Structures are given as structure tokens and as C-alpha cells.
Amino acid sequence: MNAGTKKNITGALARRERRLAFGLLLPTFLLVLAIVLFPLFANFWISFKPISLADLRPPTIFVKERIKGKFNDLQEPIKIEYRFRNSSIKYALSDVVFKDDLPQGVEVVEIGKECNVSKLSGVETVVCELGNVAPKERGKIELKVLSSSSTQKESFTETRVISSFTAKNVLTSLDFTLENYSKVFSSSEFISVLKATIYYTFFGTAGALILGLFAAQIISKAFPGRAIVRGFLLFPYVAPVIAVAFSWVILFDPFSGSVNAMLIELGVSEKPINFFGKRAISFSFLGLQMSFPLALTMVIIFEVWRYFPLSFLFILARMQSIPSDLYEAAEMDGATPFQQFWYLSIPHIIGILAVLFLLRFIWTFNKFDDIFLLTGGNAGTRTFTVNVYEQAFAISNLGAGAAVAVVIFMFLLVFSILFIKFTPKDES
Amino acid sequence: MAFWRLGIFSGIIAGLIWAPVWHVIITVGLIISSGISIELQLGPALLTGILVGGLTVIKKVENKLITLIIGSSLTFFSLILFSIGKPFGSELLVYQGPIFIATSLFSVITFFSINNSVGTLNFGLVKKYFLEAFYARLVWGLGLVFLILIVVIPFYVMLMTSLKNQQSLLKNPLDLSIDLTSSPGKLFNSYIELFVEYDFLTLLLNSAFVSIVTVIITLLFSIPGAYAVAKLRFPARQWFSGSILMIYLIPAIILVIPLYSVFSQLGLRNSLLGLCIVYPATTIPVALYMLKGYFSGLPSELDDAGLMDGLTRWQIIIKISIPLAIPAIASVALYVFMIAWNEFLFAFMFLDDIKIFTLSRGIVSLNSTEVPRQHLMAASVVATVPVLFIFLWFEKFLVSGLTSGSVKG
Numbered sequence: 140m141n142a143g144t145k146k147n148i149t150g151a152l153a154r155r156e157r158r159l160a161f162g163l164l165l166p167t168f169l170l171v172l173a174i175v176l177f178p179l180f181a182n183f184w185i186s187f188k189p190i191s192l193a194d195l196r197p198p199t200i201f202v203k204e205r206i207k208g209k210f211n212d213l214q215e216p217i218k219i220e221y222r223f224r225n226s227s228i229k230y231a232l233s234d235v236v237f238k239d240d241l242p243q244g245v246e247v248v249e250i251g252k253e254c255n256v257s258k259l260s261g262v263e264t265v266v267c268e269l270g271n272v273a274p275k276e277r278g279k280i281e282l283k284v285l286s287s288s289s290t291q292k293e294s295f296t297e298t299r300v301i302s303s304f305t306a307k308n309v310l311t312s313l314d315f316t317l318e319n320y321s322k323v324f325s326s327s328e329f330i331s332v333l334k335a336t337i338y339y340t341f342f343g344t345a346g347a348l349i350l351g352l353f354a355a356q357i358i359s360k361a362f363p364g365r366a367i368v369r370g371f372l373l374f375p376y377v378a379p380v381i382a383v384a385f386s387w388v389i390l391f392d393p394f395s396g397s398v399n400a401m402l403i404e405l406g407v408s409e410k411p412i413n414f415f416g417k418r419a420i421s422f423s424f425l426g427l428q429m430s431f432p433l434a435l436t437m438v439i440i441f442e443v444w445r446y447f448p449l450s451f452l453f454i455l456a457r458m459q460s461i462p463s464d465l466y467e468a469a470e471m472d473g474a475t476p477f478q479q480f481w482y483l484s485i486p487h488i489i490g491i492l493a494v495l496f497l498l499r500f501i502w503t504f505n506k507f508d509d510i511f512l513l514t515g516g517n518a519g520t521r522t523f524t525v526n527v528y529e530q531a532f533a534i535s536n537l538g539a540g541a542a543v544a545v546v547i548f549m550f551l552l553v554f555s556i557l558f559i560k561f562t563p564k565d566e567s
Numbered sequence: 568m569a570f571w572r573l574g575i576f577s578g579i580i581a582g583l584i585w586a587p588v589w590h591v592i593i594t595v596g597l598i599i600s601s602g603i604s605i606e607l608q609l610g611p612a613l614l615t616g617i618l619v620g621g622l623t624v625i626k627k628v629e630n631k632l633i634t635l636i637i638g639s640s641l642t643f644f645s646l647i648l649f650s651i652g653k654p655f656g657s658e659l660l661v662y663q664g665p666i667f668i669a670t671s672l673f674s675v676i677t678f679f680s681i682n683n684s685v686g687t688l689n690f691g692l693v694k695k696y697f698l699e700a701f702y703a704r705l706v707w708g709l710g711l712v713f714l715i716l717i718v719v720i721p722f723y724v725m726l727m728t729s730l731k732n733q734q735s736l737l738k739n740p741l742d743l744s745i746d747l748t749s750s751p752g753k754l755f756n757s758y759i760e761l762f763v764e765y766d767f768l769t770l771l772l773n774s775a776f777v778s779i780v781t782v783i784i785t786l787l788f789s790i791p792g793a794y795a796v797a798k799l800r801f802p803a804r805q806w807f808s809g810s811i812l813m814i815y816l817i818p819a820i821i822l823v824i825p826l827y828s829v830f831s832q833l834g835l836r837n838s839l840l841g842l843c844i845v846y847p848a849t850t851i852p853v854a855l856y857m858l859k860g861y862f863s864g865l866p867s868e869l870d871d872a873g874l875m876d877g878l879t880r881w882q883i884i885i886k887i888s889i890p891l892a893i894p895a896i897a898s899v900a901l902y903v904f905m906i907a908w909n910e911f912l913f914a915f916m917f918l919d920d921i922k923i924f925t926l927s928r929g930i931v932s933l934n935s936t937e938v939p940r941q942h943l944m945a946a947s948v949v950a951t952v953p954v955l956f957i958f959l960w961f962e963k964f965l966v967s968g969l970t971s972g973s974v975k976g
Contacts, residue, residue, distance in 0.1 A: 156799050159880055163795035164807070167788045167851055174826070174848030175814055181825035195831045308832075357710045368711070370962050374718055377958045377965075379909040381927045382947035386725035389940055397724060400740040401595065405607045444717060452966065475696050476703035505818030508911045512931075524820045531824050532916075544821035555816055 179548070186541035187315045193535065197308070198227030200272060202237050202300045206292050216248050216283040219295065223269065223302075224277040230307055235269040237302035242294035244287035251280045272304075319542035323530075328521070336504065336522040338432070339439055343503045346443035348496055351450025352488075356480070358451070359458045369455075376448040384512035387441055391415060418519040434518035438510050442503060450495050457491045458484060497558045501551065523547050574624045574688040577701050578681070582620020584705065585680040586612045588712070593673050594655055599727075601665050602742030604656075611650035618645050619678060623685050635675070638682060643674035680708055722951075729757050729945035736941060757945035765942075767949060769922065770929040774950075777842050777925055778907040784847040785854045785903045786896065792851070793858035794884050798870060808859060814852045819912050827916055837919045845913050850903045857902075861895035862888060898964040901957065905965070908954055926950040 201224045208217035221239070225232055241247070241263040247256050254267040267280055323329065358369050375383060391398050391414040399411040414437045419430040461484065469479050507524040510516060516525035523543060531540020570576055590612035598605055619642050628634045646654050647670065654670045684705045688697060727743040728736065732753075735742060745754065752759065761767040795801070796808050826845060830836040835844070865888065873883040889896065914928040924932070930946045958965055 153800065157801040160795040160799035160801035160804075163791035163799075167792040167855060170788065170844075170848050170851065171814060174845055175817060175822060178822040178825035178829075179817065181829070182821055185824060185828065195828055197832065353710060354714055357707055357714065360707060362711075368715065370959065370966075372714060372718055373958070373966070374722065374955065377905065377954055378722075378951045379911075379927060379947075379954060381909075381911055381930050382725065382951045383721060385930070385934065385943055385947055386721045386728075389728060389944065390721060390724050395737060395740045395940070397599065397740050397743065401598070404598065404604065404741060405594075444721075473696055475699035477699055501816055502818075505816075505820065507818070507820045512911075524818065527820050527824070531827075537824055537828065541824050544824060547818070547821050551816060551818075555813060558816075 182541050182544050182548070185537060186319055186545045187317070188312075188538050189314060189316045189318065190537045191535050192532065192537055194229065195537075196226075198225065198230045198232060198306045200224070200232055200235050200237070200302050200304050201226055202302050204239065204296055204300055206295045210286060210292060213286065217245075217286050217295075219282045219284060220279055221267065221282075221300070222277070222279045223272070225272045225274055227306070228275050231274055232272045232304045232306050233270070235272050235302065235304040237267055237269070237300050239265050239300045240298040241265060241284065242286075242298075245284045247282065247284050249281075249283040251282065253280060254282065316538070319536075319538040322536075322539050323542045323546065328526075331519065332521050332523060332526050335435060335520060338435060339442070339506075339510070339520070339522050340500060340504045342439045343442035343446070343506075344496060344500045346439065347446040347499060347503075348450045348492065350443055350447035351452075351495075352454055352492070354447060354451040355454035355458055356484075358455055372451060373448045375445045380445070380508045381512060383445065384441070384509060388415060388513060391437070415514050416518050432519055434514055435520050438513055438520050441513060442506065442509060445509065446499065446503075450499065453491055453495055454488055457488045461487045493561065497554070497561065501554050501558065504550065504554070505547075523550075572692055572695075572698060574690050574693050575621055577688055577693065577698065578620040578622075578624035578685050579617050580620070581623070581681045581684040581701075581705055582616030582618070583613060584616070584709065585684065586616030586619070586677050588709065589673055589677045589680065592712075592716070593669050593676075597655060597665060597669050598741050599743040602739055602744055603665065606656050608650075608656070611646055611654065614649040615642060615646045616677075616681075620681050620685070623678075623681055624688050624690050634682065635679060638678035639671075639674045642678045643670060646670060646673065684708055725944050725947050725951070728941050729948050730754055731941055732756060733939045733941065736939075757939075757941045758949070761942060761945055761949065765929070765933070765946075766921075767926075767929065767946065770924050770926050771949065773839060773923055774908055774926040777839055777846065778904050780843045781846040781850060781907040782900050782903050784843065785850045786900060788847065788851050789854035789858055789899070790889065790892075790896070791884065793855045793862050794888055796855070797859045797862035798867065798888075799880075808856075811852045811856050811859075815856065819849060823912060823916055826913075830917065836917050837923070838917075839923050841917050842913060842925070845917075846907050846910060850906055853906075854899045854903055857899050858892065858895060861892050865891055894964065897961070901961055901965045904957070905954055908950075 203222045205220040205222065206217060207220065209215055210217070221237070223235075223237070241256075243262075245263070247263070247265075250256065250265075251267070253269060254265055257264055257266060265282065269278075354372055358365060358372070390396055393399055393411040393413040393416070396411075398414070399408075402408040403411065412433075415434055417433045420433050421428060421430040423429065465483055466479060469483055474482070505524060506522075507528070510520050510522060510525050511528065514520045516522075516529055521529065523546060527540045527543045527547070529540075530543055531537050587609045590609060591607065594605055594607055597603065619638065622641065623638065628637065654673070655666050684701065686701065686704060688701055693701070724743065727745060730745050731743075796804060796811075827836065830841050835841040869887050869891075870883050873887050874880075878886065909927070910925075911927045911931075914925045915931055918924055918928045921929075921932075926946075926949065930943065930950060933943050933946055
């Protein structure tokens, strides 16, 4: 066997392996393409379009049939009336055609100019071509027929009117606008949303990380019942967000919440505090008037509470991988607990802390559910993600919502580049 | 001489911190478990702390049990003495049942905490190392109590509120005790109403259906995909495994508008099928990433041996790789189940029809002024219990799933 054929064989094997690999990845690729990458692109598209929530219901033509006349008199013509209406108040319909089958044995005596009667396999069919129908336009078409003795009123109405038309699809049409973006950036809200997002993301991430580090430090020491406590500390993260968010809301409710009742009972506060509904508390400190963003702080505390278990888990895993003889040696050298933490633990976990901070930063930035459930984005807690919902579904302006989503995506792009740049290679 | 380096000073510090901490916790506990109105007064507790903390460093007894008994009795009597017989509030005397129990509990737990923090410290000067070790123990103990409390309280309130009735909730929001003497029908009234009136069984089944289908689809897609990325050589392999990570940084909120629009027009929006398409798409990248890590750890020699024996790649995946990866697959499955079960945004946006609500969607619809809040809390308990049960049962798997795959959430 010479070198050439050997190369051919391995080449064929490699090709087969490649084909198999692509085959195995294809389903995943297609699904992700359809549900993640396509929407990402579509989001850009929608953000440039003047489209509201109501536009999603496709426009259609409604045709109603009415029969007038006496059925016992065969000489008197029966009037058939077709009333039609464009359902959309914004978009015209074109090429509107509707068809209706007539009962056996009737004879058409008078017909509008839009319509004609054709006979297909023994059944007489009225075909009306309406052409263009303007938004909200309605009208009627009349037709007179002579009926035979066997015809009943029901035999007219039991055949359904079939209509066809072409309508401009708002999603695929080529109307573009920059209004969505100008609305998002020019509104006075933009700055406050940006501020809330920055506060929430930074303090939420840092708080969860610090509490997680603290928890890991505590659980890394052996004590009876440690395994149980460790599992238990993960509850806030594992439980459904909806359940824990609502129990927080109820716990801090100004009228019937236990926390407020307790604060009053213990004499800490005079009247109930609306923790999730009050934008700011003003107070004076050293003669300076200051305000403290209450609702935003509460939302951040919730975020810290809910996500510290994650940081805790990662940091704990990393800490337990530090060889214990290092600590024993440090102990022998008389290093105090604080020195052991600072000079031994911290250098070992600094890598994971950095990665966690960046990843958690991105995910806190992306967080929607928590704030939405706690405050609905009111009282100064509206972040970008909540603003997407607010614009698209509360104000029903899909385009503006998509524009906010594009802004989020741009931020994410920057964060991911930073993430890739600063991730230590061994920690990924 | 620096007084703060004296052992007795450390002992007093421990007492000054632990006694009021436990006094507040037990007062609050007493209020919510009995509904009695109590005003907080920390003076007696502080004095007790100073006395007990100071004494702890002076005299040592070898036997731990005897130390605890002596110390606790000391704490007990000094608290009663300093509070003139009214350890918890001015209304109630010490010999009344709940107060007696609370005082005893306070004494044991406070002395235990102080004693553990103080450790082997003596009355006199303490070396820097031991002093720092003392503060480390003190912070450690306080930290543990703090962590347990912040985790317990919301869940406790959720559970207790769900077992109460509207009247008693409005009358005294602090009374979170449950009347065990009342009939079970009355106690579980909210749960019964949820299942009878709000048809929560359907919601539960819908959630279970969507979550299980999501797990199955995710595994069907991600196992072959992860195998390919981990074991097969093909161009753009590096690129592919990198882009998986990128995809999982994309949040649902920026996908929701296009998906809402397109699914509305396709008629997929208000259906469980729609969710069964969207959920796997968001979980597959995570699952693929987790499994890829595991498959890469399996020795390639096994695959080669399989190939030599004439197995096809499919057979290798099914007969060799999957059986070896069962622990990893289990943790992925549990993690994905948890994500799907807890998912809120898409369920909230997509589902309009009450018959196909998932639990998350159903609970949001309960959050109105017409529905009493004990129903809302009962519904939250219903949604939480299955996940927590699964979590406790398979904690080992799930924890490894969480650490290997998720910085997402």
C-alpha cells in the first residue's frame, strides 16, 4: 500500500467523521437558529417598524349573508344581500374575492356588476370580485334570484361564504421608521432607566458575590449538620421565582405584611412603609438633604438574596479544592484566621470571583422576572429589561419595545467582548 | 496596657452581641408563634450578656454537658433577675408557659453561643492569634445564624400564610401561628379551594407535561450534539463550542417580542406546543455545554475500541458513552427540569387560555385584589414543593449540575 491510498483512506474516514458531526449537530443548530438567532435578527427588523400590538392580528374581510323575501311565492324574486367589511382600521386589502354556492334549482335574475355566476359541476356559484377594500370600508352587494318550490331559507345560508384576499403583512412589509429609536433615546425616562439598570446590576452582582463568599467561608468550616445547611442555603435559588417573589411582596406589604407590623410592634417605625412601592425616602444627614431609593434597594436586596447561593456554590467548590495541608502549614506558622483568608484563600479563589462577577453581571443585567414580579417596574425600579415589556406590551408599541431590546443587545455585545478578553483561560 | 486584649473583654463582647441577638430573635419568634403583643426591651439582655460573657472566661469546667447546664442556669436566673421577673415584655411574668419556654430557650442557646465563641480564652492577656480566632468564631456564628434566618423567613411566611384564613390574617398580620386543634379541612382550606375552584390539578399537570417534554427534547438534541463537539473532529469545532457559550448569554427578554409576533401569526402562541418549542431552545445550549465537558473527560480509547469492534458511532454513543455519562445526564435532566418548571416569562407572555396555564402563569393570575393572599401563598407552596422535593432527593446530582452548567439564572 503506498502513501497515496493511505492518505485517501484516512481522508475518507475524516470526511465521514465530519459528516457525522454535522449530522449530530444539525438539529440543535436548526432549533437554535429558529428560536434564538432568527428572533435576534427579527428584533432589529421590528425595531425599525411602526408596529403595535394590535397589528399582529392579521386584517381580514368579513362577509355576512342575508336573505330577504317570501319563499312561498315563486314569482316574487328573493333578495340575497352580502355585507362585507374590512376588519383592519389601518391596512387596505387587495384582490378581495368571495364565493358562495347557490342552492339547486334557483335562477339568478339580477346581479351586480362585480359578480357573475358560474356553473361548476352542477352547482351554481356566485363569484364577486371586490378588488381593493380600504381600511374600515364596508359595503353590500345585492342579487335577486327566483327560487324553486323546494328551496328553503336555510338552503341559502347553509353554504358558507368563502373569501380570499391579499393583505400587506405588517411584519414583512417594507415600511421603516426611526421613530422607535428617537422615542427611546429622547424620552426623559432613558436616563432614569439607565441609572436604575446600572445600580441594580452593579449592586445586585456585587452583593450576591459578597454574600456568597461570606456563606462559602462559613460553610467551609466543618460543623455538625453542615451538609443540611449547605443544601438548605440553595433554596432561594432553586424555588420558583414567582413563589419567592410573591412571598417577599406579602412579607413587606404595607397594610398586612408581617415586617411592617413587626416594625410598628417593636417601636422601630411609626407608620407602615411601602417597601416595594415607595420611590425614595428623603432624610437629612449632616445638614445635607439626601434621598434613598427605597424600592430599588429592596429589589437589589431580593436579587442578592436569590442569587447568593449560586456564587456560594461555586466559591465553596473552589475553596474545597484548596489542599488542606496549606492551611495546616499556615497554622503552624502562626497565621491568624484573617491572614489565612487573605493570603491563602483569596489568591486561590480570585479567578473564580472574577469570572463569577462578569457572568453574574451579564445575567443580572438581563434579569426581568424578579423586578417585574416585585414592583412591575414602578417606583424607580424600571430597568432596560422591564422597559422592553413596558413599551411593547403595556403601551402596546412593539417597535419601541424591540428598540429597547436592541439597546440591551448592544450592551451585551460590549460585556461579552470584555468577558472574553478578561476571562482567565483556566477558569472557563 | 491594651484592655481589648484581655480575655475578659472578649468574653463581655461575645455576651454583649449574642444576648441581644438571641433576645430579639426569640422575641420575634414568640410574637409570630403565639400572637402575643410584646414590646422589645434589650436592657436586661445586655446586662445578662455582660455578666455571662465575663463569667465564661473566668471559670472553666471540663465536662461540656455540665458547663452547658451551669451556664444556662446562670443565664436564666440573671435574665430574670435583671428584668425583675419579666424577661419578655412588661406584661407577662416568667412562670407563664410560653414565656418560660422562651426564657429557657434563650438561656441555653445564648450560653451555648457565647461559650462556643469564647472557646478556650482565659481571663488575662490573649495572644493576637487567639484574639483573632475569637473574633473569627464570633463572626462565624453570627453569620451562620444570619444566613439561616434570611433563608428561612420568606419560606416560613409563605407556608404559614397559606394555612391561615382571611380574617385572622387581617386582624393580626404578626400572628403566624397555626391552630393545630382546628380540623384539617379548615387548616388546608386554601389548598382545597385551589384544587376545587381554580383547577390547580390541571395547572400542575400542564407544568409537569411541559417540563418533562422539555427535558426529553433537550436530551435528545444535546447528547448527540455534545458527543460531536467533544469527540469528533470537524472544522469550526472550536468556534462551535465557543458560540454555545455566547448563545446562553442572550436573555429571553430580547427574544420575546419577535417570538410573540411570529408565534401569534402561526397560531402557536397560546399553546403548550409553543412552550415545548421555546423551552428546549433555551436549555439545549446549556445542556450541550454541560455534557460536552463530561464527554471530553471520558477516555477516547473507549470509542476507538468500540470502532475496532465494528460498532458504528451511533452504537458507541448508545452503548458506551451514554451509560458512562448517566450521572452527568441525570444532573442535566434535573437542572433543565428545574429551569422549565420555574420558567415565568414565556409562560406569562404566551398563554391566555386558563385550561393550558402552567403553574407560573396560573399564580400570576391569582395575584389580584379579588383573590385572598393565603390562596396566592398556597399556590406558591404548590409550585415550590415539587422542585424542593426533587432538589433534596437528588441534591448531589443537582448541585453538580448547578456548578457545571449554570452561571445562568
